[in-house]
Amino acid sequence: MKKRFIGMVLSLSIILTAGVIPAKPVFATSTLTVDCGTTIRGVTHCASGSLYGITESKPGDIAQFVAPLKPNVFTNPALAGSQNQQPIGAAIQVAGRLTNTTGKVMIRLADIYPKWPYAFTNMDDWISKVTNVINQKKASGYSDFYGYEIWNEPDGTWKSTTVSFNDMWLKTYKLIRSLDSNAQIIGPSYSYYNHSRMNDFLTFCKANNCIPDVICWHELGGSKNVSGDIKDLNALESTLGIPGKKISINEYCDSDHYAEGQPGASAPFIAKFERNKVDSACISWWWTGAPGRLGSLMASDTQKGAGWWFYKWYGDMTGNMVNVTPPNDNSNGVDGFACVDSNAKYISMLLGGVNDGTINVNIKNIPSFISSTATVKVEKVDWTSKDTPVSGVNLVSSKSYTVSNGTINVSIPNANNTSGYRVYITN
Template identity: 80%
Template sequence: MKKKFIGLTLTLTAILSTSVVFTSPAFAATTLTVDCQTTLRGVTHCASGSLYGVTESKPFDITQFVAPLKPNVFTNPALSGFNHQQPIGAAIPVAGRLKNTTGKVMIRLADIFSGWPYSFKNMNDWLSKVTNVINQKKASGYSNFYGYEIWNEPNGTFKNTSVSFNDMWRQTYKLIRSLDPNAQIIGPSYSYYNHNNMNAFLSFCKANNCLPDVICWHELGGSQYISSNIRDLKSLEKTLGIPEKKMSVNEYCDSNHYAEGQPGASAPFIAKFERNKVDAACISWWWTNAPGRLGSLMASDTQKGAGWWFYKWYGDMTGNMVNVIPQNDNSNLVDGFACVDSNSKYISVLLGGVNDGTVNVNIKNIPAFIGSTATVKVEKVDWTSKDTPVNGTTIVSSKGYTVSNGAINLSIPNTNNTSGYRVYISH
């Protein structure tokens, strides 16, 4: 249907162009507003993590490739190897590799099973397997675990007819609480956000005293749905009389999976996660032949990609996250996120997304420590593909700006959809 429409459009254009002169449409430049006075929360690097992005041996060097990103949460299989969903990446040894970083591990219990959908047998078998994992986790001595994700994408992978998903959840929840009472319990981890599914699940959990500590789902269709989904969840919590829970999106990716880890596609995701105070988010893992690449931030086991440098800028953020207002919160258009550090005396703004070539960045309520004249450095990192190594970032400009009425307005020309940008402001 789309091909027919395009063909018709081209035909009409050819006919009309014989008598009419067309000019290119004029688009208004994209504008981002950074409000340095509106603090969201302290820096958490909430979206700096990935699904199966770290394994028992990859990336090659944790100190060089992982620690500088100040990672938050990685999702890993409870067990790996023969007869399990994943051949590599078991949560407990990965937690050991990450113990000297900021990284924490979310244990995906469903990956105990092989098959897709998972080869769940019966509750006795399942609870015995979960008990074994909990005991191994406790015996490890590691403290950098985020919690237990009971199941993964139950709307498509829980097919058992002898027990419902909700009842499996209730029994598993009770077991975890009895064996590891201080651990966070995470779910339902739907493959996409759906109001009716979430309403039914949370209603059941409230009635049966088994509400998750962290409400989790996946965003794999693009960043444009995140804010509206979170608004819906918060409305549900109020309607059901449930206290606000932490939120995790432990798989996120652009609808174009080749853009996994791409700076331009990542920026609107991170911006919305930060603005909506998501607790943890993990880049997806579409490329199953390449685990341990930090969600395509690495071009290989030993080479940094463009995404790595963009997330390094994110990891360098300190102080407080402040509000950034995009032109359209419900889109994958240009969006950004920013921090203000009054101790180190700087402002950092990261941005990217679909745009028309020029991005105006309006920074207002600039703190007094910047002074009347600011040094503003604009940098970029360009992306060719997820498998292309990148050696570093590029300075676009560096110059002084007068702070007028507590504000600076600057333009970044010639931007593109795939690159990521940083605006760094200091005295």
């Protein structure tokens, strides 16, 4: 993604919608069901990461602003400077800043070239430049790399008339395998999921033995299509006889770009990524004048926003992720994700999204370490804008619930679409 004209796009959107008064939406009952007895996988914090969210100098204090989030993957340009797509945020230098965190760096090779769409020259030049990046990466001595993303949004940015995208992919794939054989190869990184396009790409890859280790695309129109797209890919892999591959959604955001990093918009994304066992996901970067803010989780270079606190709750999750059933998995509506830690003896659920003002949470198959009475603390973090600093979270309620047949029901009144909520259960 490279968006230099967001002001123009948003202005056009305002013009087109001016004078239109939307009807008040009608919602189904906002009830989420947490099944503590159905484990998805161990906690990975798969969706904690961002595109260009860390640079060579921002955020300034990694220990204070980054490490507590237990980040997973950040996507950064292979090279940065006046001759490259991005002026700052070079992957190798960022990897050096992350060595004492859980974070890893995905190297975006396409960012070697300047301009948008990328000013690709020819294969000899490309192979030479990629070889240089691989050698620099290996010489760095850092081990916190996620892999190489060969290209970015080829459905809109591959403009060469002398070599096809598939041929470039094959030659680059072979180069990486020859020079850095254990590294993960990531792609095709389409701007959105398209069945026909993905089918053509994977068919080519299977025939030429160049299937990516991590299949990647972007979800930039909200979370409503995430589960359906992943299910389509899984069916496609089965049809083509390709063993299921890891999935990365290395750019995700709400269709309203001002909601980047918003807790209410983020919760349904994370819920679907966890439910579908996505390997990694990165918050987008629409605000090109403000790099290094962790995908708008930071309100400024030195101030935490509401999103930071929501992702801090996410980072605090340990143990195993368990299944959560939302009212509608194929929507941007209220959704959530939960963990159970039998060693630390707690259940934590985070939730948010479009709702009707009251969110009901049904928790069933509660483990025996909770016994007959559960202490339930409900908290929230409110969001005003991506640029508004937030000093902390707020307590909604703290109550004792009688566990009946392994189940309790928690109701959250006065809920809104933009805040994030945590339901934290102990004995």
